[in-house]
Amino acid sequence: MTKPQIRPATGARYSRIHGVGGYRPVRVIPNAEVLEWIDSSDEWIRTRSGITERRWAGPEESVAEMSVQAAGKAIAQAGISAEQIGGVIVATVSHLKQTPAIATEIAERLGCGTAPAFDISAACAGFGYGLGLADGMIRGGNAEYVLVIGVERLSDLTDQSDRSTAFIFGDGAGAAIVGPSDTPGIGKLIWGSDGSQADVITQTEAWDTAFAKPDAVNGPGGETKWPYLRMDGQPVFRWAVWEMAKVAQQALDAAGVTADQLGAFIPHQANMRITDAMIKALKLPESVPVARDIAETGNTSAASIPLAMERMLETGEAHSGDLALIIGFGAGLVYAAAVVTLP
Numbered sequence: 001m002t003k004p005q006i007r008p009a010t011g012a013r014y015s016r017i018h019g020v021g022g023y024r025p026v027r028v029i030p031n032a033e034v035l036e037w038i039d040s041s042d043e044w045i046r047t048r049s050g051i052t053e054r055r056w057a058g059p060e061e062s063v064a065e066m067s068v069q070a071a072g073k074a075i076a077q078a079g080i081s082a083e084q085i086g087g088v089i090v091a092t093v094s095h096l097k098q099t100p101a102i103a104t105e106i107a108e109r110l111g112c113g114t115a116p117a118f119d120i121s122a123a124c125a126g127f128g129y130g131l132g133l134a135d136g137m138i139r140g141g142n143a144e145y146v147l148v149i150g151v152e153r154l155s156d157l158t159d160q161s162d163r164s165t166a167f168i169f170g171d172g173a174g175a176a177i178v179g180p181s182d183t184p185g186i187g188k189l190i191w192g193s194d195g196s197q198a199d200v201i202t203q204t205e206a207w208d209t210a211f212a213k214p215d216a217v218n219g220p221g222g223e224t225k226w227p228y229l230r231m232d233g234q235p236v237f238r239w240a241v242w243e244m245a246k247v248a249q250q251a252l253d254a255a256g257v258t259a260d261q262l263g264a265f266i267p268h269q270a271n272m273r274i275t276d277a278m279i280k281a282l283k284l285p286e287s288v289p290v291a292r293d294i295a296e297t298g299n300t301s302a303a304s305i306p307l308a309m310e311r312m313l314e315t316g317e318a319h320s321g322d323l324a325l326i327i328g329f330g331a332g333l334v335y336a337a338a339v340v341t342l343p
């Protein structure tokens with residue numbers, strides 16, 4: 001008797017981004033307001049980070065609410081209905097409930113039926129990780145359309161008295177619909193991690209030590225300390241500048257694309273100086289438009305690439321059908337880069 005064989009799932013030959021959308025919180029926090037919390041100056045913040053203002057979410061602008069708003073725009077641009085979505089991936093490090101994943105609530109609110117929905121934790125590389133998963137799901141035949149969301153309320157994890165982080169982080173959501181394509185729309189993902197540097201961007205402590213045992217940790221009547229994000233800026237800066245330019249080049253090489261063929265460079269909006277150093281290392285021609293959304297948005301981790309992408313398309317800096325190099329990198333440390341066709 002011949003052994004029964006499993007019929008393999010078969011998917012689309014290629015995938016691409018069909019639509020992108022963003023949500024920016026209403027409240028603008030200019031540098032002047034940050035100066036009420038930390039000893040700094042507008043000039044220092046602008047020259048060291050490129051940030052002039054950031055958006056912080058209000059009580060109504062939850063992780064789910066911002067995601068639903070951003071996803072609605074992406075779905076509309078893709079011209080599909082929510083029922084066609086066969087997977088919802090939410091990249092975030094600031095959904096403060098351990099379980100369930102926020103993705104299921106978002107899928108329900110959007111009307112995605114019984115689509116599989118899950119969260120991933122890959123910090124500022126989260127959108128790229130999600131894109132890679134979506135590409136695999138579509139080409140592997142496990143979904144036709146996948147919604148990838150990058151969303152953060154980093155203000156909830158920011159210590160307003162910490163000079164090294166208070167000025168950097170912002171809140172927001174960005175979403176993309178990934179679906180089948182007749183031509184390649186997402187190049188090989190160059191992704192990876194370096195756990196030896198896990199402590200350079202991290203929460204100060206785990207939830208259990210922070211909350212479950214405040215007396216044991218801080219003594220009877222001790223104060224519960226909120227586990228904020230802490231960052232050792234210089235090693236992060238050095239790693240980003242030296243290592244990430246190489247990763248970006250690998251993504252170009254793997255896609256068979258040269259820097260001068262790009263219609264946009266959309267790096268994670270971590271710091272304007274990191275972006276400038278990468279441009280130099282990549283020898284990016286001046287003609288290639290570069291995302292500089294950080295100036296008004298701050299560093300929104302997983303949301304930063306789709307938010308910057310949406311803005312470049314809206315302002316006409318980049319155009320549908322152009323090739324864009326995206327690269328995300330951050331806490332983990334983790335990274336992900338790819339060449340994509342803009343929706």
Ligand SMILES: CC(C)(COP(=O)(O)OP(=O)(O)OC[C@H]1O[C@@H](n2cnc3c(N)ncnc32)[C@H](O)[C@@H]1OP(=O)(O)O)[C@@H](O)C(=O)NCCC(=O)NCCS
Nearest residue numbers: 039040041044048124163164233234236237270271329330
């Ligand atoms: C955070 C960052 C902007 C700090 O810049 P830096 O040049 O490394 O700053 P340093 O910590 O070395 O401090 C340099 C000086 O600025 C001062 N300084 C630090 N924070 C300051 C602040 N918020 N305002 C004003 N001065 C500040 C320091 O006291 C120090 O002063 P000194 O030279 O008199 O001793 C920078 O390290 C950085 O961008 N790192 C990468 C961060 C990043 O991208 N994170 C996201 C990754 S996802």
